Amino acid sequence: MQKMTREALLEKARELLSSGKVSAVLGWKKGEFDYDVTPAVFDSVDALEDFVWGDFCGANLSKYLIKETKKHRVLVFLKPCDTYSMNQLLTEHRFEREQVHAVGVPCDGMADINLLRRKAGEGIVSVDSIGEEIKVETLYSDEPVIIDRREVLLERCVNCKSKKHAAFDELLSDAGEDSSSDRFQDVEKLESMTPDERFEFWQNELSRCIRCNACRDVCPACTCETCVFNNPSSGAENKAPVNSFEEQMFHIIRAFHVAGRCTDCGECARVCPEHIPLHLINRKIIKDMNAFYGVFQAGAEVGAKSPLLDYTVSDIEPGAVFDGRDHDA
């Protein structure tokens, strides 16, 4: 359960819409079920009836600001990790800050419907979150199934980067703290593999890619007006892979393109219909950058220069070979 209530968010939304300070609210909209929440724009107090806030509001709303701020001054509700994306978009001049009223919402971690299904079974007709318990009713059980919420959190919430909002106009609660989770553990596991094992791991994962582009289209760092892969005149248009090697190239090229700009928001892995752990490619690059240039968190500050855009004489030699292991230890 989220400690912050829907009512608290609603109150803020009503207040700002009624006063005319904003003409639209970016939030999450109720679906057919308790879990299929859709990002949505609410342009009137009446429309807020379908507004929801809860364990399935995982979607990062930052990227929608590019489109919506062209039409409205927008109230956007941002979870701590979402604020990094907003900052990064501002660093890249993707929209006007004055067009945004950012309300920081504390987050207790968001649930992953796929994990919930694996625990509760098929036929989920209702999901009710109370404290650290999730009560699930299915078509196949007479009694509700009780699931420990901590066991069905999204990967990025298990490895929460920060409970502290990097940017906001106002907060609905006290400022949160930086989290201490070790999000690089899975990357270290990959680093400890032999090159062949690692190659096999990624072959297996990426062979499932159906090239739907969901990872790219949801990514707040992927905001090119027209992606080279969609542009028939680019010479690199690539609707379908010629083979599985080319499929891997798509993901690797994309990871390099967002390197230094990726905030590790985890949306790519969250939306992948084939459950490919795409975030690990980005996280590996973040880990290496931290090792090469010192710790850098994209989106922590508006205007901060990524080490990849900021040459200093002490930078590591381009030819240096680094395998991610600590050789001094």
Added chain:
Amino acid sequence: MRKCALSKLPDVFEKIASEMTLFLPVDREDGRAEYQQWVPGKALSDALTTVKSPKDLFFPQTEDLMRFKVEGKKIAIDDIREDVEPFAVFGVRACDVRSLDILDRVFLTEPRDSYYAEKREKGVVVSLSCEKPAETCFCTAFGIDPLTSAGDVAVWKTETALFFKANTEKGGAFLKIIEELTEDTAGEEVEAVKAKTEKILQKLPLRDVPVNAFGGGKTQALFDRPEWDTLSESCLGCGTCTFVCPTCQCYDIKDFSAGNAVIRYRCWDSCMYSEFTKMAHGNNRVTQKERFRQRFMHKLVYFPENHDGLFSCVGCGRCLRSCPVSMNIVKVMRKIGGKHNA
């Protein structure tokens, strides 16, 4: 009807695989299932649906069509399609069986698509009755009976046995292959299993999506509905819904240039993509709203208009499960056509 003990299923698969390539839904580590080629040790998944549909086996995501080769001043054109060996797809749910009927209407009418046709001719579709429909299922709204599957062979599963019934000549030949492993039966047990699932079907939350609000002849009434604006605003413009959909059939034809030869292939395309059907004059659908509307109007209005009222959604629920923003055909239908079917 023929029957065999459930414990004999591996033998059945082995027998089939000795005669033809066998594909079936197999569980993956991530808890989802996908169609894979059977090899000894692979077990039939209990999953209701696979991430992608069996459409791939008849209409692959990418498929080489022909090769042009420049030799001096001549161009040689070679047919480079892969040979199709006889194959069987086991465990196809009723929704996916219907999707093949829909694809047939597209690919097997003139001009007939010989690439697809060959696979349809050589493939045996062995359906599997649904035991545990999910909350995302709404095939019955489109007149599909998940308990009496079509396909070349229909299969029902009880806790201890499998029951087979041939629907077509091809299905009859298929049952001949496994004749020694099966025995004749009246199949009373099947009715008990069906009755149990029938009760669940009555409880499915999406069973009454408003199909009657859609259909042929509704273009004028629905095209300019204001709801398309809000429905489409969260759409990312990715191709997930179209690629997991068992009935989406649009493809692009591309050339892959390799020096003095060109391989012409086709690949799935998505009406959600900005460059879909881009022509010399530009794009005919400039905004995501127009692209979004196209997908649903095609399934719910244009297709039935051109195909005797047949909708090209089968209610499998894959898009409900996979859309990154949880926007889907059910939400569209209910927003535009009302909460319940009138």
